[in-house]
Amino acid sequence: MYDAPLRKTDVETKNTKIVAQDVNVYYGDTHAIKDVSVDLLDKTVTAFIGPSGCGKSTFLRCLNRMNDTIDICRVEGKISLDGEDIYDKRVDPVQLRAKVGMVFQKPNPFPKSIYDNVAYGPKIHGLAKNKADLDDIVEKALRRGAIWDEVKDRLHAPGTGLSGGQQQRLCIARAVATEPEVLLMDEPCSALDPIATGQVEELIDELRGQYSVIIVTHSMQQAARVSQKTAFFHLGNLVEYGDTSQIFTNPEDSRTESYITGRIG
Amino acid sequence: MTDASLNGAEEPRRRGSIHEIDARTRKRNAREARFKGYGIGAILVGLFFLVVLAVSIVSSGLPAFTKTVVKVEFTMSQEQYDEAESTLFKTAAYSDIFIAQLRDTMEEEGVEVAFDEGSIERLLGKVGGTLREFYTANEDQLGQPVTFQLPASSRVDGYFNGRVTREGLTESRFLELTDLDLVDALADAGVITQAFNWTFLTGSDSGVDNPGGAGIGVSVVGSFFMMLVVLVLALPIGVAASIYLEEFAPQNKFTDLIEVNISNLAAVPSIVFGILGLAVFIQFMHLPQSAPLVGGLVLTLMTLPTIIISTRASLKSVPPSIRDAALGVGASKMQSVFHHVLPLAMPGILTGTIIGLAQALGETAPLLLIGMVGFVARDYPDGFVGGFTEANSAMPAQIYTWAARADASFYEKAWGGIIVLLVFLLLMNVIAILLRRKFERRW
Numbered sequence: 001m002y003d004a005p006l007r008k009t010d011v012e013t014k015n016t017k018i019v020a021q022d023v024n025v026y027y028g029d030t031h032a033i034k035d036v037s038v039d040l041l042d043k044t045v046t047a048f049i050g051p052s053g054c055g056k057s058t059f060l061r062c063l064n065r066m067n068d069t070i071d072i073c074r075v076e077g078k079i080s081l082d083g084e085d086i087y088d089k090r091v092d093p094v095q096l097r098a099k100v101g102m103v104f105q106k107p108n109p110f111p112k113s114i115y116d117n118v119a120y121g122p123k124i125h126g127l128a129k130n131k132a133d134l135d136d137i138v139e140k141a142l143r144r145g146a147i148w149d150e151v152k153d154r155l156h157a158p159g160t161g162l163s164g165g166q167q168q169r170l171c172i173a174r175a176v177a178t179e180p181e182v183l184l185m186d187e188p189c190s191a192l193d194p195i196a197t198g199q200v201e202e203l204i205d206e207l208r209g210q211y212s213v214i215i216v217t218h219s220m221q222q223a224a225r226v227s228q229k230t231a232f233f234h235l236g237n238l239v240e241y242g243d244t245s246q247i248f249t250n251p252e253d254s255r256t257e258s259y260i261t262g263r264i265g
Numbered sequence: 266m267t268d269a270s271l272n273g274a275e276e277p278r279r280r281g282s283i284h285e286i287d288a289r290t291r292k293r294n295a296r297e298a299r300f301k302g303y304g305i306g307a308i309l310v311g312l313f314f315l316v317v318l319a320v321s322i323v324s325s326g327l328p329a330f331t332k333t334v335v336k337v338e339f340t341m342s343q344e345q346y347d348e349a350e351s352t353l354f355k356t357a358a359y360s361d362i363f364i365a366q367l368r369d370t371m372e373e374e375g376v377e378v379a380f381d382e383g384s385i386e387r388l389l390g391k392v393g394g395t396l397r398e399f400y401t402a403n404e405d406q407l408g409q410p411v412t413f414q415l416p417a418s419s420r421v422d423g424y425f426n427g428r429v430t431r432e433g434l435t436e437s438r439f440l441e442l443t444d445l446d447l448v449d450a451l452a453d454a455g456v457i458t459q460a461f462n463w464t465f466l467t468g469s470d471s472g473v474d475n476p477g478g479a480g481i482g483v484s485v486v487g488s489f490f491m492m493l494v495v496l497v498l499a500l501p502i503g504v505a506a507s508i509y510l511e512e513f514a515p516q517n518k519f520t521d522l523i524e525v526n527i528s529n530l531a532a533v534p535s536i537v538f539g540i541l542g543l544a545v546f547i548q549f550m551h552l553p554q555s556a557p558l559v560g561g562l563v564l565t566l567m568t569l570p571t572i573i574i575s576t577r578a579s580l581k582s583v584p585p586s587i588r589d590a591a592l593g594v595g596a597s598k599m600q601s602v603f604h605h606v607l608p609l610a611m612p613g614i615l616t617g618t619i620i621g622l623a624q625a626l627g628e629t630a631p632l633l634l635i636g637m638v639g640f641v642a643r644d645y646p647d648g649f650v651g652g653f654t655e656a657n658s659a660m661p662a663q664i665y666t667w668a669a670r671a672d673a674s675f676y677e678k679a680w681g682g683i684i685v686l687l688v689f690l691l692l693m694n695v696i697a698i699l700l701r702r703k704f705e706r707r708w
Contacts, residue, residue: 064593066592069589071515095595098595101593102593104590106586110605111609124604174594177594
C-alpha cells in the first residue's frame with residue numbers, strides 16, 4: 001500500500017470548487033499568509049504540504065472560516081465557494097461550515113455516544129424528518145467513515161471509549177453526516193499509528209468520489225499516496241501548486257525540491 | 266559543538282558504582298526529605314487545630330441539645346381549681362397547690378429536704394403561671410393525673426452540665442446552696458431528669474432571662490429563605506455573565522476592566538455589601554427591614570463574584586477541541602456552548618455555586634447591618650411569601666446575638682447553634698460532591 005505508484009488522474013476535466021485570490025492572513029502583527037491564490041478542484045484530493053509554521057493549517061482554516069473564532073486573526077483577499085464569496089457580509093459561517101466540513105488533527109469526538117456524535121450535525125441542521133430517518137443517516141455516515149462494522153453493536157457506547165484510529169474515523173463520519181461539499185482535514189493522521197493511518201487514507205480515497213477533499217499533512221509519502229493535487233507552502237507563501245505526480249517528480253521551484261528531498265523543513 | 270568539547274572534559278563525569286550514593290545525590294535526597302517533613306508538619310499542625318476546634322465546639326455545644334426537666338405528676342381537682350380561681354393572687358394559689366403535691370410526692374419517695382416557694386421559683390421559674398395556663402385551656406383535664414415536664418432554671422441546667430458548682434456558688438438571688446440539696450434529692454428520686462431539648466431545634470429566640478426557651482429553628486427558616494433568594498438570583502445571573510464573558514465577549518479594554526473588577530469584588534469585605542444593602546434596598550427601595558428577601562439580595566451581591574470566577578474557570582477548563590468539533594459540524598456559537606461546553610463545565614459550576622452558597626450561609630456582618638439580628642422573630646413566618654418578607658434572623662446572626670448575652674446558658678446555645686450551622690454546611694458540601702460525581706464525564 002505504501003509503495004503505491006503515484007496516481008495519474010485527469011484533473012483537468014474537474015470543476016473548480018474553491019477559488020482563493022490574493023489571500024492575506026494576519027495574527028495581530030504577524031503576517032501568516034502572503035498573497036496566496038489557488039484554485040481547488042471538485043472531486044479531488046488536494047494536499048497542503050510544507051514545514052511547520054508555513055501557514056498551511058491557517059489557510060485551511062480560512063476555507064470554512066474557523067479562524068473567525070480567533071479574535072486577533074484578520075483575513076484579506078477573496079475566497080469563493082462555487083463562485084460565492086465566503087467572506088461576504090451576508091454569509092453566516094454556520095451555513096458555510098455545513099457545506100465545508102472539517103476533521104481536526106487530534107480526534108475530538110464529543111463526550112457522548114457514538115450515535116449522538118454522528119447524529120448531532122444532521123439534528124441541528126434539520127436533515128432528518130424522524131427517528132428512522134436519522135438512524136439511516138447515522139448508518140450511512142458510519143459506513144462512509146468505514147467504521148460501521150466495528151461499532152454497529154455498540155452505537156450507544158461513548159465515542160471517547162474508541163481507539164485513536166476509530167475515534168478519527170468517527171470524526172470523519174461525523175463530518176460527512178452533514179452532507180458537506182468540501183471536506184477539510186488538518187493532519188488527520190498525525191495522532192494515528194500506521195494501520196489506522198492506512199485505513200483513514202483508504203477512506204480519503206473513497207471520499208474523493210463525492211467531495212472535494214483538502215488535506216494538510218506533514219508526511220510527504222501520505223501526500224503522494226492520497227492526493228492528486230499538491231500545494232507547497234513555505235513561510236506563508238504558496239510556493240508551488242500542481243499535479244502531485246509533477247510536484248514530487250519534477251518540482252519547478254528549488255525550495256519545493258529542497259523540502260521534498262528533506263533539506264529544509 | 267557540544268558543551269563537553271568546549272570544556273575540554275574528555276573523561277566521563279561520573280565514576281563509581283551506582284550502588285554507592287554519592288555526596289551530591291545524598292544532599293539532594295536530604296533536601297527532598299526535609300521538604301516532605303515540612304509538608305507533613307504543616308498538615309499535622311492543621312489537623313491539630315482542626316481537632317481542637319471540633320472538640321471544643323462539640324463539648325461546649327452539646328449541652329445546648331439537652332435540657333433539665335422536672336417531671337411531676339400532678340392532679341388538680343375541680344374544687345381546688347375553683348378555689349384557686351376565686352383568690353386574688355391566682356398564680357400564687359396554684360403555686361401553693363403544686364408545692365403541697367410535690368411535698369407529698371417527696372414524702373412517698375422518702376426524700377426529706379426542706380424547701381419553700383422561693384426555692385421552687387429559683388428552680389422552676391413561674392410554676393403557678395404555667396399550671397394556670399394549662400388548666401384554663403384544658404378544663405377537661407381537671408381531676409385527672411397529668412404529668413408535667415417543667416423546664417428547670419438555667420442555673421439548675423448549669424449545675425447538671427458542670428457549669429455551676431457548689432464551690433463556685435456565691436450567695437445570689439438566683440440560686441442558694443440549700444437549693445442544690447433539693448436538686449440532688451430530686452435527681453436521686455428521678456424527679457429531675459435530663460431530656461433532649463427539642464425547643465432548641467424548633468424554637469425561636471427567647472427573652473434574655475429565659476435561655477431554656479431559646480431555639481434556632483426560626484432562624485434556620487430565615488437562612489433557608491435567604492439561600493433560596495441567593496440561589497434563584499445568583500446562579501442564573503452568575504452563569505449567564507460568565508458564559509457571556511468567557512465565550513462571547515470580545516477581548517478588549519472594556520472586558521478586561523470588567524474582569525479585574527469582578528475579581529476585586531470577590532475581595533470586598535462583606536460588611537461593605539451590608540451597608541450597601543441598607544442604603545439601596547431598605548432606605549432607597551423601601552424593602553421591609555430585617556427581611557430574608559433583603560438579606561438574600563445582599564448575599565447575592567456577595568456571592569456573584571465567587572460564582573462568576575468559578576464558572577469561568579470551569580468553562581476555561583473545557584478543552585477547545587470540543588468547541589472546534591461543534592463549530593466544525595456547523596453548530597452556532599450558542600449551540601456549541603449550550604450543547605457541549607456547558608454540560609462539561611457543569612460539575613465545576615455546581616461546586617462553585619454551592620461553595621458560594623455555603624459562604625453566604627455563614628455570613629453575619631451584612632445581616633447585622635440590615636437588621637436581621639436574633640431577637641426580631643418570635644414565630645415562624647406565615648406561609649411562603651411571609652418567609653421572604655417577614656422580619657427574621659439567620660443562623661449566624663442568631664449565634665452572634667446569643668454569644669453577646671450575659672447569661673452563660675446563652676453561651677452554650679451559641680456553641681449549639683454553631684453545631685447546627687456546621688451540620689448544614691456539611692450537608693451542602695456532601696450535595697456538592699454528589700452533584701460533581703453525577704455530572705462528571707470523561708473526554
